[in-house]
Amino acid sequence: MNCAYCTAPAVQEQSRRTSLGYRVFRCSACQRTFNERTGSPFNFLEFPTDLVLLVVIWRLRYKLSLRDLAEMFLVRGLPFTHEAVREWEARFAPLIADRLRAKRRGKAGPSWYLDETYLKVKGRWCYLYRSHRSRRQLGRRAAQRETRPESGQALLEAGAGDGRPAAGAGDH
Numbered sequence: 435m436n437c438a439y440c441t442a443p444a445v446q447e448q449s450r451r452t453s454l455g456y457r458v459f460r461c462s463a464c465q466r467t468f469n470e471r472t473g474s475p476f477n478f479l480e481f482p483t484d485l486v487l488l489v490v491i492w493r494l495r496y497k498l499s500l501r502d503l504a505e506m507f508l509v510r511g512l513p514f515t516h517e518a519v520r521e522w523e524a525r526f527a528p529l530i531a532d533r534l535r536a537k538r539r540g541k542a543g544p545s546w547y548l549d550e551t552y553l554k555v556k557g558r559w560c561y562l563y564r565s566h567r568s569r570r571q572l573g574r575r576a577a578q579r580e581t582r583p584e585s586g587q588a589l590l591e592a593g594a595g596d597g598r599p600a601a602g603a604g605d606h
């Protein structure tokens with residue numbers, strides 16, 4: 435490990451740990467002390483990094499409200515507020531997405547996302563489908579004046595324009 439401040443390799447691990455159990459090091463070049471999370475986006479979090487990432491991943495993966503997650507962890511003795519969940523999601527969901535994108539680069543075929551929502555147009559309930567290549571590239575591609583969910587399947591099969599997708603991911 436190199437120093438988190440001056441990047442010198444001359445670091446010694448200390449016997450003490452942080453209150454969350456992270457290893458502490460001292461740099462003999464700049465004399466500063468740092469821990470495993472210093473310089474990372476997770477520095478100064480009140481909870482362990484893996485726990486915070488688990489909360490964010492469950493929030494993205496399952497249909498859990500901010501309050502659901504706070505309550506689920508509270509019963510296991512881990513008290514944090516729904517506002518904390520909101521903040522963690524805002525901070526770390528983009529990091530998780532970037533990591534996943536980097537990991538699958540060159541491996542996966544073309545993929546795209548599909549948003550679905552239900553709205554009223556001229557007094558009639560419609561499904562609105564929106565497809566995009568990535569989350570950064572939000573663009574409305576299709577609106578179907580249908581009240582049947584099968585119309586979304588038609589859009590999936592059409593591959594949103596250029597070729598049948600190798601993978602489609604629902605975005606709710």
Ligand SMILES: [Zn+2]
Pocket residue numbers: 437438439440441442461462463464465466
């Ligand atoms: Zn240093």
